[in-house]
Amino acid sequence: MDTPYQPELIEAAAQQHWDSAHAFEVDEDDSKEKFYCLTMFPYPSGKLHMGHVRVFTISDVIARYQRMQGKHVLQPMGWDAFGMPAENAAIKRGVPPAQWTYENIDDMRGQMRRLGFAYDWTRELTTCRPEYYRWEQWLFVRMFAKGLVYRKNSVVNWDPVDQTVLANEQVIDGRGWRSDALVERREIPQWFMKITAYADELLDELDRMPGWPESVKTMQRNWIGRSEGLELSFDVVGEEEPLTVFTTRPDTLFGVTYMAVAAEHPLATKAAASNPEIAAFIEECKKTDAAEATLETMEKKGMPLGISAIHPLSGEEVPLWVANFVLMSYGTGAVMAVPGHDARDWEFAKKHGLPIVQVVAPADGTSIDVEESEYLEHGVLVNSGDYDGMDFDTAFNAIADYFESNDRGRRTINYRLRDWGVSRQRYWGAPIPIIYCDDCDAVPVPEDQLPVVLPEDVEFTGHGSPLQDIPEFVNAPCPQCGKPARRETDTFDTFVESSWYFARYACPDNDQAMLDERAAYWTPVDQYTGGVEHAILHLLYARFFQRVMRDEGLTDVSEPFTNLTTQGMVLKDGAKMSKNKGNTVDPQELIARYGADTVRLFMMFAAPPEQALEWSDDGVQGSFRFLKRFFAAVTEHAAAGPVEPLDIAVLSAAQKDLRRKTHQTIAKISDDIGRRYTFNTAVAASMELLNSINRFDDESVSGRAVKHEALEAVVLMLSPIVPHICHELWSVLGHDSAAIDVPWPALDKGALQQDEVEVVLQVNGKLRGRISVAADADDETVTAQALADPNVQKHIGDKAIRKTIVVPGRLVNIVV
């Protein structure tokens, strides 16, 4: 390339300087304010993709900016190394998952180094290493002792041909991705963590997290789904056990015209035993995958069980149905149906000819017809016996009181949140530290026998977990009685590893404890950046684990992430980049062609972090072009010789203008990077300032001094985004210090002073002209000048002025 800007040389030199100075390795220095800047760590899938480059650059810009503010900044990096893709690669290519994973990590680490991220590599973590996962095994054992983990049956996707459990992702249109067989729901025993024990705290604390986006907090609130209601039971004709249901609308109780249970419910199973049609229906219900989206979008189907429940207030019989939209894992696996006042119940009742009864009427007396559509609002009770005429609250309390005093129900708080199932029937994960003994049942592995190490050298077939075929792994003595017993072969959900890694970066080398006093120094994370797709699961699990660690005495911190930024996806041609679509762009090629700084600059310039970023090859060219102009401007200025110190007392109007532009830009970019995280407008402001510098043709002593100040400001302010070229240009400007060690440029408010300001003139809110007025002019003076404007006069005409609005320094609006 025919340009004096040679990124490959400049970037190698800057990186070499940072490496040899150990610039980004940090200790626990109490004399400085700490800043912990973290990116969601990547799954080592092969090579870096553009989404990675984007999120790492966002975080790196923040880290480098905070360092220039004088903070003691930690920015670590590691690998979320367990997961399904390693198993898939193993099946496809016959490479053991561990080997595939470690090779990917080496490749990706190399690419990250080439991009110049300011990481403290001495703290690198890899979650598939026993020295890491032993501590989550340890915490699991402690949770077991506290009753925070338990085992229960739960539903999985079962591929009847491959005889294996499938992830939701591996089910395509209800069929196994490899076998193409219809997937079935199957119940197997699995381990759960009691996240619901922390539901209230996880919910309440959201109100005290100003550093998180409102949208993420709202999603978490809705996910936890706290609702107050009544748990009540219906007697079932011919059954000992009553049927218990939960409702948030006890005021609609008289509107119950049927009830529905899940296909797996014992009452359904019992009815199926004597009725082949019901048995067939239940089998059909099970022939679907376990994803909630499937369940909620599929056709609502049901069948009467031929049994009745007794309405607890009216004493009438209501029919009991089995329905595919009721899930055994939600609440009690049974619901009461009020078609007059619930949309799903209404639709189902219409389809199956079930009665619809109105029991709530609008409070304002308007009439409604529940045969036409359901009525969801709170109102006044009708057709409800003694409760007629009551409003929602009165009826709720009266009915709840009745059930509680008769011991037939109780007020209760229900959560949509379910306990976290952590068992995976897969090989490439952290072993769950449990041994099954015929006499002692499930026994946790004692702490002194941890870690339970996952064998890495395995034969991988894809049919079930290879762990089951390794006798040395499976056979173990019972820790309690010593008799021969069997190890759990399920492994942890990989979300377990990512629920605590942020704390472990503080002390990755500690082989005596999960966390130590270094974690007390660094946590909580000050700035956490990652994909919005993690808004619920990962972030909620991490908040849960932080509290479990706190209650274990490992930390005083309750909330792991003080500030959260969720970045948008990188798109090409309007779609997410993916290998399947063939619309990927390889960062490696771009770096080779333009250098790391160009790629970083484009990523920050093309869109603000939270928005989706549309990839553009031409846009990358534009970023490269800007860096060439930037490089030329600085080197040409420096080549003209040394610069005299700036004397602000002797500046011309044009020199003052450039100085004003410089300091306006310092104010803007400080705000854009420091507060708003709008790096795109920060880059735009730098471009504007550089354009002003290039137009500023003044080689006088004062002119060169003003220009020098402006160029230094641009170099420093761009250095978080394009650190390599700024490292070079800072030295070109004659400094011995490294740009990385220089503080952020200071704002001179005096330079912002302006004698005249432009004011916009409007008539009836429409733009009719603009005038220049003295900056300190009062409203009357400005109004008089506005009225004197010929075009304003023309639009006022002979109409009377009704009102004049003056926004000082901005506009005058004449209303006629």
Add this chain to the structure above:
RNA sequence: GCCGGGAUGGCGGAACUGGUAGACGCGCUGGAUUCAAAAUCCAGUUUCCGAGAGGAAGUGGGGGUUCGAUUCCCCCUCCCGGCACCA
């Protein structure tokens, strides 16, 4: 289906607290430079009317509040993310 978000020129985006819509960049058009090209530099670039001054329309669609709405409220359409075993 439910929860969250989004929609602004030919394209990416800007307009932060209700106050000049389109900053900055890309692309395009014209010009300079060149034997030529690349690169670079200069000028123009929302649409329509107008020679110009200027005028009209305009921020997914429909309504509302306001002197003034991309911004606030109501309804709708389409797109994206999540929905508990992708990470």
